Every structure is written in C-alpha cells, then in structure tokens.
Amino acid sequence: MSKNILVVGASSGIGKVVAEQLIAAGHEVYTASRRDESPEGAHHINLDITSDFSEIDGLPEELHGVVYCPGTINLKPFQRLSQEDFQHDFEVNVLGATKILQAALKPLKKGKNGSVVLFSTVAVQSGMTFHASVAMAKGAIEGLTRSLAAEWVASNIRVNAIAPSLTDTPLAAQLLSTPERKEASDKRHPLGRVGTSEEIASMATYLLSDQASWITGQIFHLDGGMSVVRG
Ligand SMILES: NC(=O)c1ccc[n+]([C@@H]2O[C@H](COP(=O)([O-])OP(=O)(O)OC[C@H]3O[C@@H](n4cnc5c(N)ncnc54)[C@H](OP(=O)(O)O)[C@@H]3O)[C@@H](O)[C@H]2O)c1
Numbered sequence: 544m545s546k547n548i549l550v551v552g553a554s555s556g557i558g559k560v561v562a563e564q565l566i567a568a569g570h571e572v573y574t575a576s577r578r579d580e581s582p583e584g585a586h587h588i589n590l591d592i593t594s595d596f597s598e599i600d601g602l603p604e605e606l607h608g609v610v611y612c613p614g615t616i617n618l619k620p621f622q623r624l625s626q627e628d629f630q631h632d633f634e635v636n637v638l639g640a641t642k643i644l645q646a647a648l649k650p651l652k653k654g655k656n657g658s659v660v661l662f663s664t665v666a667v668q669s670g671m672t673f674h675a676s677v678a679m680a681k682g683a684i685e686g687l688t689r690s691l692a693a694e695w696v697a698s699n700i701r702v703n704a705i706a707p708s709l710t711d712t713p714l715a716a717q718l719l720s721t722p723e724r725k726e727a728s729d730k731r732h733p734l735g736r737v738g739t740s741e742e743i744a745s746m747a748t749y750l751l752s753d754q755a756s757w758i759t760g761q762i763f764h765l766d767g768g769m770s771v772v773r774g
Pocket residue numbers: 551552553554555556557558575576577578579590591592593611612613614615616635662663664665706707708709710711712713714715
C-alpha cells in the first residue's frame with residue numbers, strides 16, 4: 544500500500560536518503576526544510592522548524608508516517624557551552640520535533656496506522672567527552688519517544704527512535720574533514736568504520752513499514768557496535 548509520509552529535513556544527509564528510499568518504494572513523500580533540495584518526486588514544504596507554527600500547510604488529510612531529522616553536533620567542553628548553545632540544541636533537536644508532531648497528529652490519527660521515527664545519538668547511551676549539550680537534547684528525544692509510544696498506542700501510532708554513531712553526512716563533515724580524522728573516527732568503531740546515510744535511512748524506512756508493525760517505544764542503536772562491543 545502506498546503511504547503518505549512526512550520527512551522533515553530531507554534536503555541533506557540521512558533524511559534525503561530516507562525520502563529517496565520511500566519514493567523509490569512508491570510512497571507519497573512530503574518533505575519540509577528551509578532549502579528546497581528534496582529528492583525529485585517529493586512534495587516540498589518550506590518550513591523553518593525554529594519558527595512559531597502550529598499547522599503545516601500542504602500536508603495531506605491522512606498521514607502514515609513522520610520522520611524528524613533536524614539535529615546538531617555542537618561539541619565543546621562543558622565550561623565553554625553557553626546558555627544559547629543549550630537552548631539552540633534543545634530547540635532544533637527537541638522543540639522542533641514537538642511542534643511537528645503536534646501539527647501532524649490529526650492527519651496521523653486519520654491515517655489509522657502511523658509510524659513516527661525520531662533521532663537520538665550514541666552519546667546518550669555512552670558518555671562522551673564534549674557531548675553534554677547534544678546528549679542532553681537527545682536524551683529528551685528518548686524520553687519523548689517512550690512517552691508518545693505509550694500515549695499514542697490507542698491511536699495505533701508507533702513511535703521509535705534511531706541512535707546513530709558518527710555517520711558520513713554534511714552534519715558530520717567537520718569531524719571527517721581530513722584523511723587522519725576519518726581514519727581515527729573509523730578506528731573508534733568496533734566494525735571499523737563510520738556509518739553511511741543509507742545504513743541509517745534503511746532502518747527508518749523499515750520502521751515506517753508494516754513489517755515493523757509490532758515495534759514501538761524502542762531506541763535502535765546503529766553505531767557499528769560502539770555502545771556495546773569491546774574489542
Ligand atoms: N551524522 C551523524 O554523525 C549523526 C550522528 C548521530 C545522530 N545524528 C542525528 O541524525 C539526524 C540526521 O542527521 P544528518 O547528519 O542527516 O543531518 P544533516 O545532514 O545536517 O541534515 C539535517 C536536515 O535537517 C534540516 N534542518 C536543519 N535545521 C532545520 C530547520 N531549522 N528547519 C527545517 N529543517 C531543518 C536540514 O534542512 P535545511 O538546512 O534545508 O533546513 C537538513 O535537511 C539528526 O537528528 C542528527 O542529530 C547524526
């Protein structure tokens with residue numbers, strides 16, 4: 544069955560590949576971001592998730608899935624993090640998601656079979672130097688995931704999150720900007736390399752599909768073994 548799915552942040556990185564995979568599978572994909580660089584075939588909606596909004600113009604009456612991709616990698620020693628840093632990370636990672644999900648609830652309920660995919664990070668499960676602000680924000684996403692999974696189960700809407708480790712996207716470009724940095728990042732992962740957008744997106748498209756119809760409230764650690772394996 545063709546589904547109507549909203550992908551927030553499909554102009555780059557993981558979200559772009561999620562949208563491409565969904566379009567290739569024959570779904571109707573609605574994308575929302577500031578840049579209109581969504582894959583061909585998507586219905587693009589111009590939206591800045593930090594703006595004040597309670598409705599999303601251009602959504603269909605029924606939705607079967609929402610993926611929320613905007614995120615930050617703002618790595619600094621704790622003493623150098625300003626209140627603005629904490630607020631910005633929380634705004635982009637968490638408050639944007641809450642506004643999107645409140646605006647999408649009505650069409651998701653109408654769709655009668657919804658799936659929401661949010662993004663956390665490996666740095667919530669494993670303490671990592673300089674990750675305090677982003678780990679705080681993504682920790683809130685994990686709480687939101689489990690809370691909404693409970694609250695929306697009555698509406699048959701599943702809510703899950705993916706917690707990736709370093710993945711080769713524009714967001715991570717600075718951390719992978721030289722061959723030495725890339726090699727050091729590869730080596731930190733038990734599977735010997737950083738992730739790809741395709742690997743992360745495939746989990747998102749699986750969670751949106753009916754094959755995942757008995758999965759809700761889960762955090763999926765896609766991290767090359769980083770959070771659990773010791774070599
Ligand atoms: N890449 C990694 O290493 C990594 C690791 C752990 C977790 N994650 C998480 O995975 C998710 C996806 O990351 P990614 O690497 O694919 O990121 P990305 O390449 O930076 O893509 C982010 C997307 O979000 C959109 N976005 C950002 N700010 C927005 C705003 N204010 N309004 C509307 N759209 C906005 C961007 O579109 P516009 O700029 O056009 O608005 C873009 O399409 C994020 O939540 C990230 O925290 C990534």
